[in-house]
Amino acid sequence: MSKIRNKIEEVNSRNEKVLSVFLTAGFPVGFDFVELALRVLDSGADMLEIGIPFSDPLADGAVIQKSSQEVLEKGINLSSVLHFTEEIRKRSDKPIILMGYANPIFHYGVDAFLKDAEIAGADGVIIPDVPLDEYDDFFGVENDSLDRILLTTPRTSGTRIAEIDGKSSGFVYCVSVSGTTGVRNGFTSEDLISLERTRKMIQRNKMLIGFGISTPGDVKQISPYCDGVIVGSAVIRTLGREGIEGTLQLIRKLKEACRG
DSSP: OOHHHHHHHHHHTTTOOEEEEEEETTTTTGGGHHHHHHHHHHTTOSEEEEEOOOSOOTTOOHHHHHHHHHHHHTTOOHHHHHHHHHHHHTTOOSOEEEEOOHHHHHHHOHHHHHHHHHHHTOOEEEOTTSOGGGHHHHHOSSOOSSEEOOEEOTTOOHHHHHHHHHHOOSOEEEEOSSSSOOOOSOOOHHHHHHHHHHHHHOOSSOEEEESSOOSHHHHHHHGGGOSEEEEOHHHHHHHHHHHHHHHHHHHHHHHHHHTO
16 A cells, blocks of 8 residues: 555544645745755645646646746756655655656656656655546556556546546545636535535545645535645745745644644
């Protein structure tokens, strides 16, 4: 069983939901990112999702796009992300997931990336722009040491959800709403019906919900429909507006909401 799956089950066994926090690698502290990541983990994040900066992050909203552009200008790249991962792993055993887009990983070399990510201490990867139909061609079938986490959306058919559940390991990433990442004002009854439908169809994996989760109230609203939550844009926005201390306070509040 994967380390990610083990962590989710361990947290769930305490009647808590998992809190996975997304950070754009290097934002806003540049090459001092490792210390920030460790403080985020110490403040209550159960897992860390590190965003690999890319100039055209299609699934991300304006907040994360801007953070990605800022760190690219500081010279943060895929090699930097692997270095950060290695340094974080030396001081934390919590799961680390690398989230990136196919283009920079393809140019790095998919096999080389998977191998180097594993060596650095990553536990899983999320590459949202690799279609399910191209999954095997992109990843190959040789390297299965890292969990490969696939996404569902409200528009994903039941047949497709079953395929995604079969291909994913670690967990299935359920996108809560159609569109890009970003901060929203709660979830509608239609959103919740869609989440409940997806949860019932996920038979093999745990399910974490991401996109649009920004407050403890959001966490409590969707907790009945998942095993954990992923928070990204709200964290990046708070880092930009309130700095590190304000962000750590947000993370503590989000984790408290995960406890019910």
